[in-house]
Amino acid sequence: MPGANNKTRVLVVEDEKDISGLIKHTLERSGDTIVDIAASGDQALKLASEQQVDLIILDLNLPVLGGLEVCRLLRTRPATAKTPIIMLTARSSESDRVVGLDAGADDYVTKPFSPRELSARVRAVLRRGRPDDVGPPPIYRGEHLVADFDVVSIAVDGVSVRLTRREFELLRHLVENRNRVLSRDRLLERVWGYDRMVETRSVDVHVGRLRGKLGAAGKQIETVVGLGYRFIEAEK
Numbered sequence: 246m247p248g249a250n251n252k253t254r255v256l257v258v259e260d261e262k263d264i265s266g267l268i269k270h271t272l273e274r275s276g277d278t279i280v281d282i283a284a285s286g287d288q289a290l291k292l293a294s295e296q297q298v299d300l301i302i303l304d305l306n307l308p309v310l311g312g313l314e315v316c317r318l319l320r321t322r323p324a325t326a327k328t329p330i331i332m333l334t335a336r337s338s339e340s341d342r343v344v345g346l347d348a349g350a351d352d353y354v355t356k357p358f359s360p361r362e363l364s365a366r367v368r369a370v371l372r373r374g375r376p377d378d379v380g381p382p383p384i385y386r387g388e389h390l391v392a393d394f395d396v397v398s399i400a401v402d403g404v405s406v407r408l409t410r411r412e413f414e415l416l417r418h419l420v421e422n423r424n425r426v427l428s429r430d431r432l433l434e435r436v437w438g439y440d441r442m443v444e445t446r447s448v449d450v451h452v453g454r455l456r457g458k459l460g461a462a463g464k465q466i467e468t469v470v471g472l473g474y475r476f477i478e479a480e481k
């Protein structure tokens with residue numbers, strides 16, 4: 246989805262001028278891309294609300310408002326909820342990458358990166374669009390449960406159910422991966438994200454509460470002894 250004049254519009258959020266300049270130079274060289282630079286998270290949020298952006302390259306290490314926070318804020322705003330985001334990280338540890346992807350980034354590039362590598366990632370991310378677009382539809386309709394994850398509406402046998410944010414995310418993750426076993430660790434990582442102080446037992450507590458609230462549909466969340474949980478697709 247190219248922006249104005251059929252050119253791809255990329256927003257680079259990076260406080261280090263050398264790096265943002267290099268990215269701008271690299272991406273604009275193709276002739277079909279316009280790069281805007283924001284030196285802070287605040288500026289990025291402002292620019293992204295003012296004009297259509299096709300892709301955001303977001304540095305993890307930003308002063309004041311950090312990259313993760315910016316990423317989460319971008320995801321909560323309708324204009325940028327589905328805009329592809331590539332996170333730049335100076336660290337290559339797996340936890341940083343997981344944290345970035347959990348905050349809503351589509352991909353990450355580790356610094357130092359070569360201009361060629363970055364260009365290739367940008368092209369790949371633009372080509373595939375948001376993973377949501379190829380995933381299961383946001384509305385799940387089962388025998389008892391109807392869950393519209395886009396508008397946060399959950400109903401069992403026509404009666405609306407109120408879930409906490411955590412229960413909602415837990416249900417969404419289970420439904421999106423239905424008929425697959427998800428370990429407690431994976432659920433912790435995906436649903437709780439960076440809150441690493443949480444014990445795996447919390448998953449059991451939340452699943453128990455979620456099952457209770459879902460009534461007849463609660464049976465669809467199956468405990469797989471020794472492994473984790475699985476959301477079973479009900480027979481129609």
Ligand code: CA
Nearest residue numbers: 260261304306
């Ligand atoms: Ca930086």
